[in-house]
Amino acid sequence: MTMEVNNNIVKGVREIKSRPKTPFQWLNRGTLYAIPVLLAAICYYNSLNGEFVHDDIFAIKKNPDVNGKAPASGFWWNDFWGKRIHLNNSHKSYRPLTTLSFRINYELSGGRAYWFHVVNVILHCITTGLFTYLLHDVFNISTTACFFTSLLFAVHPIHTEAVSGIVGRADILAAIFVLVSLILYMRVTETDDDYADDDCDFPVTKQPLYLAGSIMSAVVAMLCKEHGIMVLVIMAAVDCLVICRKGVNRIISSPRSFKQAGQLASRILIISFSFLTLIYLRFMINGGLPKFIEQDNPASFSSSLLTRILTYNYLLAFNSWLLLAPIKLCYDWQIGSIPLVESVDDIRNISTITFYVFLVFILVKCYFTFRSQKSVQNIPLIAALLIILPFIPASNAFIRVGFVVAERILYIPSLGFCLLVGHGLSCVIKKFPGKKSVFVSMCVAYAIVLSLRTVHRNQVWLSRQSLFISGVVTLPHNAKVHYNYGNYLKDIGNISEAIYHYQESVRLYPPQPSVHNNLGTILTNQSWATYHFREALRYNPQHKGALVNLGNIYLQRKDRAAAERLVKQALRIDPDYLEGLLSLSKIMMELKRNEEAKFYIEKAVKAHPNSADVHNFNGAYLHYKGRYEESVSSFQRAYALDSRTPLYLIKAVSGLQILGEVNEAETQLNRALNKKPSVEVMDQLGLLYYKTQRLPESLTIYRNILKQAPNSTEAATHYARILYSENETDEAESISLNVLNHDPNNLPCLQLMVAISASKKQLNKAIEYSHLALDLADGNEMLMLEMNFQLGNIYREVNDLKNSLKCFEKCIKINSNYVMGYLHAGGIHHLQKNFSKAKENYNKALKIDPNNEMAKENLAKLKRQELKANNASRKT
Known part of the structure; x- marks a missing residue:
């Protein structure tokens, strides 16, 4: 039965009345x-x-x-x-x-x-x-x-x-x-x-x-x-x-x-x-x-x-x-x-x-x-x-x-x-x-x-890239499309373009807290990043992301009290905010308040059981506490949730190696490679082979990586480091220079070039690479300590005692209990005949390490030299 509108009353009829003739009579x-x-x-x-x-x-x-x-x-x-x-x-x-x-x-x-x-x-x-x-x-x-x-x-x-x-x-x-x-x-x-x-x-x-x-x-x-x-x-x-x-x-x-x-x-x-x-x-x-x-x-x-x-x-x-x-x-x-x-x-x-x-x-x-x-x-x-x-x-x-x-x-x-x-x-x-x-x-x-x-128009909707580009082209005066395109560029690692579109979005419409916050996360200049996080909070004091990001900057500046205050403010807005829980647990770890750190990590795991980031952070905490088996389980859980991030598997494999389960580590890496080939996983397997003295297999893997992904700078740097340790210095240098040509700010590669140049007695080049590396390592105390010590020794070799002394004094400033810093600073003063300063540094070394034989020997030498100098003075 069909229906019709007749006298504007819909009625059931057994046959539809004949319709008016139309140009489409051929349509049945x-x-x-x-x-x-x-x-x-x-x-x-x-x-x-x-x-x-x-x-x-x-x-x-x-x-x-x-x-x-x-x-x-x-x-x-x-x-x-x-x-x-x-x-x-x-x-x-x-x-x-x-x-x-x-x-x-x-x-x-x-x-x-x-x-x-x-x-x-x-x-x-x-x-x-x-x-x-x-x-x-x-x-x-x-x-x-x-x-x-x-x-x-x-x-x-x-x-x-x-x-x-x-x-x-x-x-x-x-x-x-x-x-x-x-x-x-x-x-x-x-x-x-x-x-x-x-x-x-x-x-x-x-x-x-x-x-x-x-x-x-x-x-x-x-x-x-x-x-x-x-x-x-x-x-x-x-x-x-x-x-x-x-x-x-x-x-x-x-x-x-x-x-x-x-x-x-x-x-x-x-x-x-x-x-x-x-x-x-x-x-x-x-x-x-x-x-x-x-x-x-x-x-x-x-x-x-x-x-x-x-x-x-x-x-x-x-x-x-x-x-x-x-x-x-x-x-x-x-x-x-x-x-x-x-x-x-x-x-x-x-x-x-x-x-x-x-x-x-x-x-x-x-x-x-x-x-x-x-x-x-x-x-x-x-x-x-x-x-x-x-x-x-x-x-x-x-x-x-x-x-x-x-x-x-x-x-x-x-x-x-x-x-x-x-x-x-x-x-x-x-x-x-x-x-x-x-x-x-x-x-x-x-x-x-x-x-x-x-x-x-369907083609525009095929991918994030095509969609966001179309928005910028169609409505270039729309601040939101620049923001979205900036987010996409940030995700794919095109940081310079992302910064441009974020800044364009802010120019078109300044009161956008999320744009200021996202821009702050990719700026390398900490002062500018701080400015944008504060702008985000000016427009929205409840922006939990900006609160946590600003807190993280204070944490980098060692202002842990301010960092704690800001992150806790974010958690008052959203008690289950993932980034806030992880940041606060990190702050607690730095403050040695381990029970509180444990509380926030466990809360994050409970609130976000399906977050790979949570299990990754939990794994890092357990690793820090020496609970390696549990740490490995957490990293494996993170990898199970997000197999697109090989770093989780790499951390799990690192824990397995510490536990001595090298075969299991190798098995997991090979299983991951069979499931989905990855340069990062191949790189880790190459390192594993090298550490277990399977050099030919390690070198084969790295050669395959360079064929498949010649621009993989991390794998190439590891390969160069293995070659250097095997005295293949020229090939290691060639690969390192190629890496730096693609990535001039590759810190591990610059460190390797310092070692290669020093071993080849190209000390001026070693000094140049050292300064480049130190600029990039700013803020990383362990690296700064290590590289200043290395640079101090290179300056000493070229007889630049003034700069050598500055490097060792920087080491002491970074870590006031660094014995080797006092010993080498004392040694420079010793060479400069500044016996009182040399004695002061040796004594500080002994105070930290009373059994340090080098400090005792240097003090004995210093005493003999002082005695000899005094005798010569009397004769004069």
Whole structure:
């Protein structure tokens, strides 16, 4: 059985009345559905090889509710990003059914992005098919309007964010259940009774199960995405303005007729109760409204009522233009993309006025059609309801939203837009039948342009790099896109470019605490880093990342009290903040407050059991305490959680070597190499072979590394060090110079060049390399001590006693208990005949180490020389 709108009452009929002739008589029922669905699949085929990008990373890859690192039922209590929904810092985006779909997808695909994209495209095709069914079989619109409406919806580029961006699945799922809800609701008054009263002004609820089903579908739509709840409002509006049009018109003309509207009133009452109950339950689950900051939605924070009104209304026009002409699209329309409309003389107000002229025209048309005595389909009214009502939650009309413009939000409203365009084409062809080929050609051309734009736009969503570059190119004045691109560049190690884009973001919009914080983390100049962390805290005193990062700088400066105060402040904001717990445990270790360090590490392990960083840090702590077996277990757990980080395995292998389990260490390294070849793991195996005196195997591995990865500076440095220790000095020097050519600031390689140059008696070169290495080692006391001592001896060899003495005195300054520093400083004073200073240094060495034979011998020599000098003086 199918349905039609006749006298604006949806009735069950056994046969659909003959449709008006159209230019698409060749379309049968199958092709009418198949062509739009097929085109939807074709247009999005090139999106299938896309990666997880942007929000996908946090909502899917790093979301424990999706990746299986949290209990299966966790998504019922958490927001879309895996955070407890009741927490103050939660985004309050409660979409459990979308999260469930991600989890199932993750389990079945092993977390491969390809299958997430496949599901998104299939869901978009399903939406297209359901929409076609709603138009053709429920609203019984003309084949022309139905075909072009479905076609435009299938290929419209405004949908790329929802389809190609995986997290956009929330909007697609919500759209599917919105359509299902409408289809079911339109059958509520349908009957199989041939003697049904077709002329009833207020059709009776003859299928209550469909009413229940439509409301349940609305609940599902809301649990997929928040604005899905608006289908209840659409259902009520459709009932009043379409199904019961005749009766409502009679009430308007004669209010006494309201007594006959009992069936309509009961349905509206049920819908209203459902709507209010869901709003209440949603508010209770959320524990309040989400908290956004000014950069998310600047207009909503404006103190000027005029600015808010003008900007909000301009954004309506702007979104409408995106639907009509999606020329400029961007994944993020925040900071600086759309400046506030602050005065009535802003030229953009013309767009707003134009928008309202068209809106009023459409609404007036809808009104006269509604009030008409003729039995006509009010398709513009249905289109207007589908455009306007789903968009209300995003309009800032009732609550503040966390965005300026979001293309994915237009997925459901685009149903109405496409219907309006398709209906418009049908009307124009009907009015000008002689020009139908012209109008059809224009619409086909429009659809082709939209299709090509969609295919091109899909390529932007294939990777983080392409997406973020497109944002910078499309909206170079948008501070947020520079920030996102800076984050990407930081992640891939392109620090200089990352700094540029962070600085550009700050220039465009200074009050961005996260940008200042991230910029501070990659600046080598500690003073500038400190400045940016303080700027982050100036704009947001509760920025826990900036608090911890500033605390870490104080820790480097040995101001442990200030470091402890800042990190504890971050933990008061978020007691389970991972970086804060790890930083505080490090501070406690430096303060020798080991029990407190243990407490914070154990708390981090308990709060973040699936964090590789936590187990890595726990392993380091256990290693420091000499608990090597437990340390190895922690490092192995870290590697199991994140096998992309070979450092965890390397640390575990180091612990195994300390325990004497060399064979097990070798086995684990070979197992890791068989699973996933890695230069870092090969390097560690080469070192292991060398330490176990298997030199040929070690050298073979390093030669293979240099063939596979000639720019692997760390492995090349280790290879050069092994060659140097085997007296292959020339080859070691050649490899080291090649490393420094690629990486002039490679500290281990500079240290090796000091040793090589000294062994070849190229002492001036050794001194030069020493100074370069010392500049890089600034802040590392152990290295500074070692290199100053080495440099002091080289200066002594070239008879530069003044600089030699400075080096040994620096060693003493770094470590006041460094015996060798006092002995060598004393030796220099001794050579300079400064016997009192020499004696002072030797005595300090003896005070630290009373059994030091060298100090005793030097003091004895000094005594003899003093005696000899005194005797010579007397004779004179």
